[in-house]
Amino acid sequence: MLIALASDHAGFTYKQRIVPLLESLGHTVRDFGTNSTESCDYPDFIMPAARAVAAGECERGIVLGGSGNGEAIAANRIKGVRCALCWNETTARLCREHNNANMISLGERMIDWVTAETIIRTWLATAFEGGRHERRIQKLDA
Numbered sequence: 001m002l003i004a005l006a007s008d009h010a011g012f013t014y015k016q017r018i019v020p021l022l023e024s025l026g027h028t029v030r031d032f033g034t035n036s037t038e039s040c041d042y043p044d045f046i047m048p049a050a051r052a053v054a055a056g057e058c059e060r061g062i063v064l065g066g067s068g069n070g071e072a073i074a075a076n077r078i079k080g081v082r083c084a085l086c087w088n089e090t091t092a093r094l095c096r097e098h099n100n101a102n103m104i105s106l107g108e109r110m111i112d113w114v115t116a117e118t119i120i121r122t123w124l125a126t127a128f129e130g131g132r133h134e135r136r137i138q139k140l141d142a
Contacts, residue, residue: 003058011108062104070084
């Protein structure tokens with residue numbers, strides 16, 4: 001799977017750790033930046049990644065920041081993106097099962113690395129349940 005990856009300065013350290021994790025799981029990464037811990041504006045990196053997911057250029061996306069809130073908000077401004085802010089394994093599972101989340105947002109300052117890795121692995125492995133959830137997704141996309 002081709003996965004878009006983007007962060008601001010506050011999510012850069014985890015972004016650098018996510019690349020080898022995804023590659024070890026057999027995925028390909030398209031890195032939209034940032035490329036350092038120097039202060040920057042998250043929309044400059046998050047929104048291009050979200051556009052790539054919405055356009056089908058990338059199958060899914062992971063975005064990161066200090067809390068992950070701004071990054072999720074920025075990604076969700078793009079029509080066709082369903083970006084969930086995840087803070088544990090349960091939120092990662094449910095955002096796929098119920099919301100068919102095609103992106104997730106993580107807060108590097110909010111969760112430890114073990115939790116971040118668990119979230120990513122769970123989100124990648126979980127399928128969308130469809131059924132009653134499908135009509136709700138259709139309403140979001142309408």
